[in-house]
Amino acid sequence: MDRLDVVNTIWFAGWLIAVVVLFALGARLPLMPRLRRFPRLLYTGAIVVATFGLAVLANVALVLHDVHFDLTREAVFTPSKQAETVVDRLHQDVKLTYFYQGQDQAGRRARDMVEVLGRRNPRLRVRTIDPDKQPTVANTYGVRIYNAAVLEADGRRIQVMSTDENQIALGILRLVRERVTTVCFMEGHDEYPMENFEFHTHFEGVASHNHGDSSSALVQMRSHGAGRLRRALESLGYDVRKIIPATLTAIPADCAVVVDVDGGWGGDTVGRLKDNAIAVLSYPSALGLLEASWTQIGGEPSFAMIVYGERGTLIVHQPRPTREGERAGVGRVELITAAGSRFVERPALAADERDGPTHFLSCVSAGRDVTEFCAADVGCDVQETLAAALRSAETGQRVALPID
Numbered sequence: 001m002d003r004l005d006v007v008n009t010i011w012f013a014g015w016l017i018a019v020v021v022l023f024a025l026g027a028r029l030p031l032m033p034r035l036r037r038f039p040r041l042l043y044t045g046a047i048v049v050a051t052f053g054l055a056v057l058a059n060v061a062l063v064l065h066d067v068h069f070d071l072t073r074e075a076v077f078t079p080s081k082q083a084e085t086v087v088d089r090l091h092q093d094v095k096l097t098y099f100y101q102g103q104d105q106a107g108r109r110a111r112d113m114v115e116v117l118g119r120r121n122p123r124l125r126v127r128t129i130d131p132d133k134q135p136t137v138a139n140t141y142g143v144r145i146y147n148a149a150v151l152e153a154d155g156r157r158i159q160v161m162s163t164d165e166n167q168i169a170l171g172i173l174r175l176v177r178e179r180v181t182t183v184c185f186m187e188g189h190d191e192y193p194m195e196n197f198e199f200h201t202h203f204e205g206v207a208s209h210n211h212g213d214s215s216s217a218l219v220q221m222r223s224h225g226a227g228r229l230r231r232a233l234e235s236l237g238y239d240v241r242k243i244i245p246a247t248l249t250a251i252p253a254d255c256a257v258v259v260d261v262d263g264g265w266g267g268d269t270v271g272r273l274k275d276n277a278i279a280v281l282s283y284p285s286a287l288g289l290l291e292a293s294w295t296q297i298g299g300e301p302s303f304a305m306i307v308y309g310e311r312g313t314l315i316v317h318q319p320r321p322t323r324e325g326e327r328a329g330v331g332r333v334e335l336i337t338a339a340g341s342r343f344v345e346r347p348a349l350a351a352d353e354r355d356g357p358t359h360f361l362s363c364v365s366a367g368r369d370v371t372e373f374c375a376a377d378v379g380c381d382v383q384e385t386l387a388a389a390l391r392s393a394e395t396g397q398r399v400a401l402p403i404d
Contacts, residue, residue: 018057099129099138099141104146114126148160184243188246192226194226312337359374
């Protein structure tokens with residue numbers, strides 16, 4: 001029980017004492033005292049006025065300091081502490097109009113909860129409406145659904161569709177806050193839409209399947225994380241909206257956070273990491289370009305390597321496996337010059353140098369030093385190059401090698 005409840009309880013005790021005093025006085029005071037006519041009338045009038053005045057003052061005090069008793073073990077008819085705290089801290093007038101469905105138990109409970117909250121703070125003015133009985137009021141507010149709260153303050157209005165007093169309280173916080181934090185969801189490039197269902201039931205039958213079956217025991221959550229994330233952010237008081245970067249020249253300035261919930265290739269890949277990068281390597285007499293992408297559509301690049309020289313270009317055509325575990329096969333090297341293009345014979349490799357793992361294992365088994373592309377210094381140089389690229393992406397500046 002918080003301080004407000006204690007104060008209201010004291011006022012209730014005072015009201016109860018006043019009622020007991022009235023009852024005791026009524027039982028003890030004589031109705032017809034042995035007085036002259038005028039003094040008797042004056043006595044009777046004073047009793048009536050005092051009784052009426054005391055009763056009015058006691059009831060006014062009780063109304064202004066209403067005490068809410070909830071005798072249920074689960075406190076079903078008591079607003080949550082979070083909602084009470086939000087209402088108690090209101091420092092500006094807020095008008096709450098709740099449209100409930102009279103036949104819905106949850107709607108009736110929400111009606112009672114907002115009325116209890118309204119009695120905690122005079123700055124929260126609560127009005128409950130049954131649209132079936134007062135359709136004109138609902139039309140005035142543009143409400144077309146049941147169990148919706150319309151919150152108004154300083155010319156601003158928001159609508160909260162919920163029977164949970166916590167959601168309504170969070171709506172009050174969004175309404176009265178001075179600084180708005182916006183979270184933007186990216187869409188338009190295979191991302192999950194933020195308006196999707198949070199979950200749905202899934203029933204598999206012999207001939208078909210369906211969703212929304214109330215008797216289903218299986219609840220599907222896959223591919224519905226964006227909707228759950230959006231609702232969680234809204235419940236924390238953030239403004240959420242979607243953006244389509246393909247139609248924008250830049251990310252809107254009011255987007256404090258940009259969320260990219262990737263749907264994967266055809267929605268079959270969960271948690272696919274979007275990782276696209278291009279690193280430009282500048283040498284005294286050469287230029288290198290490293291490009292990596294996990295989001296391309298249609299498989300891997302056609303060329304495994306391209307080497308641009310002063311008098312020509314070498315292109316390595318590397319076959320790609322069509323399924324997991326399949327060997328890629330032998331590639332071909334194409335030479336392109338000003339005179340034309342032709343395929344050249346590639347130099348034969350030793351049996352222990354066909355690929356990296358084979359070369360590494362042969363060196364270990366023979367006790368030889370690991371050389372070529374499997375050498376430790378080469379791997380260190382690769383990692384240093386990647387680290388420099390990451391640092392360049394973070395700082396927006398050129399990074400020299402070796403890294404200090």
